Amino acid sequence: MTFVACKVKSANPYIIVGQGLAGTILAHHFWEAGIPFKIWDSPSTHFTSSQAAGGIFNPVTGRKLEQTWLADELFPYLFDYYPRLEAILGTRFFFSMPLFRPFANEEMKSWLVERKEQIHHSYLCWESNGVWVEQAGWVDVVTLLRVSRAYFASKGLLVESEYTGNQAIFCEGFHGQQNPLWSSLPFLPAKGELMEIRSDVPSEDYILNKNGFIVPLGSRHFKVGATYGWKEFTNETTPEALEELTNKLALMGVEDFELVQQKTGIRPATQDRRPFVGFHSEKEAGIFNGFGSKGVSLMPYFAKQWTDEILGKSTVHPEVSIRRFYHLFSV
Numbered sequence: 307m308t309f310v311a312c313k314v315k316s317a318n319p320y321i322i323v324g325q326g327l328a329g330t331i332l333a334h335h336f337w338e339a340g341i342p343f344k345i346w347d348s349p350s351t352h353f354t355s356s357q358a359a360g361g362i363f364n365p366v367t368g369r370k371l372e373q374t375w376l377a378d379e380l381f382p383y384l385f386d387y388y389p390r391l392e393a394i395l396g397t398r399f400f401f402s403m404p405l406f407r408p409f410a411n412e413e414m415k416s417w418l419v420e421r422k423e424q425i426h427h428s429y430l431c432w433e434s435n436g437v438w439v440e441q442a443g444w445v446d447v448v449t450l451l452r453v454s455r456a457y458f459a460s461k462g463l464l465v466e467s468e469y470t471g472n473q474a475i476f477c478e479g480f481h482g483q484q485n486p487l488w489s490s491l492p493f494l495p496a497k498g499e500l501m502e503i504r505s506d507v508p509s510e511d512y513i514l515n516k517n518g519f520i521v522p523l524g525s526r527h528f529k530v531g532a533t534y535g536w537k538e539f540t541n542e543t544t545p546e547a548l549e550e551l552t553n554k555l556a557l558m559g560v561e562d563f564e565l566v567q568q569k570t571g572i573r574p575a576t577q578d579r580r581p582f583v584g585f586h587s588e589k590e591a592g593i594f595n596g597f598g599s600k601g602v603s604l605m606p607y608f609a610k611q612w613t614d615e616i617l618g619k620s621t622v623h624p625e626v627s628i629r630r631f632y633h634l635f636s637v
């Protein structure tokens with residue numbers, strides 16, 4: 307806690323460890339707020355899972371078409387934030403786009419349609435064969451990270467090296483669970499694989515989401531995802547995932563395609579499905595991690611909340627604040 311006051315008052319730069327999506331979004335918020343920092347990143351020793359992200363933001367979740375947690379707060383902020391960042395970086399990476407969820411089968415269709423009045427909310431638009439989800443889309447995370455890296459480097463804020471110290475804000479993604487400072491936290495990482503394909507079959511006008519997703523990238527290229535695995539956490543792609551993705555694609559009506567590339571990463575998920583945000587109770591260290599499979603929609607909102615907390619303007623949501631795990635640090 308002294309870390310907060312002392313670092314801000316003395317204007318010593320914070321060290322942000324990791325230029326995945328989490329570190330990148332946090333660093334942009336610090337820059338905008340005038341909080342000094344340097345960002346360290348070492349993809350050659352610690353692979354960057356954000357490079358494999360599907361990048362989708364979607365305010366609807368689950369078979370019962372519920373709104374995602376805090377959707378009414380997260381989505382207005384991200385719709386304001388990413389276009390603003392595009393303007394700062396002079397590059398397009400935010401693609402607002404409708405998302406279509408066909409009903410899984412006739413039984414599910416009847417179940418949902420019978421309960422339409424209870425289920426309906428402002429993000430849904432019902433069709434005879436499925437629902438359209440509004441305020442969905444995708445972020446080209448690879449482009450966002452590349453242009454941000456160049457932006458921070460041009461300002462002398464990027465250190466391309468592994469960080470081995472303890473006094474920093476750690477945005478290490480799944481690698482965070484190997485860091486002794488944070489290893490007692492309930493991480494629950496999940497490996498994910500996706501493929502990029504070329505095909506003439508899917509629509510380029512919307513994201514298709516049926517037990518998987520097809521995201522149009524333009525020029526008849528698409529991202530297809532994603533798998534979930536909890537057995538091993540390497541950054542190797544696997545033939546099993548390729549087969550699973552090919553089957554998902556077939557179930558979404560696409561059998562004719564060329565594989566462009568297969569990618570893998572580890573989602574830094576947590577047991578209570580909430581991120582870890584804030585300062586350690588015992589050490590001069592902070593964490594911005596645990597964003598699981600929803601980094602694109604959660605990170606901007608909570609980067610803003612934490613930045614405001616550091617400036618003494620507000621506090622981080624209690625379900626996200628690392629304070630909920632302070633009892634683990636004093637053992």
Ligand SMILES: Cc1cc2nc3c(=O)[nH]c(=O)nc-3n(C[C@H](O)[C@H](O)[C@H](O)COP(=O)(O)OP(=O)(O)OC[C@H]3O[C@@H](n4cnc5c(N)ncnc54)[C@H](O)[C@@H]3O)c2cc1C
Pocket residue numbers: 323324325326327328329346347348349350351352353354355356357358359360361362363467468469470477478479480481497498499500531532533569570571572573574595596597598599600601602603
């Ligand atoms: C297949 C797949 C599909 C996904 N699809 C979506 C999606 O559609 N929508 C969505 O919102 N999310 C999605 N996600 C999840 C999303 O990718 C993650 O939430 C997000 O990328 C996590 O970012 P991060 O910055 O926390 O971690 P990472 O991207 O892993 O970044 C961590 C960074 O820290 C660096 N680092 C770590 N330790 C050190 C150290 N000691 N010194 C220096 N550098 C260090 C690493 O080099 C790395 O660059 C998907 C994930 C996968 C795997």
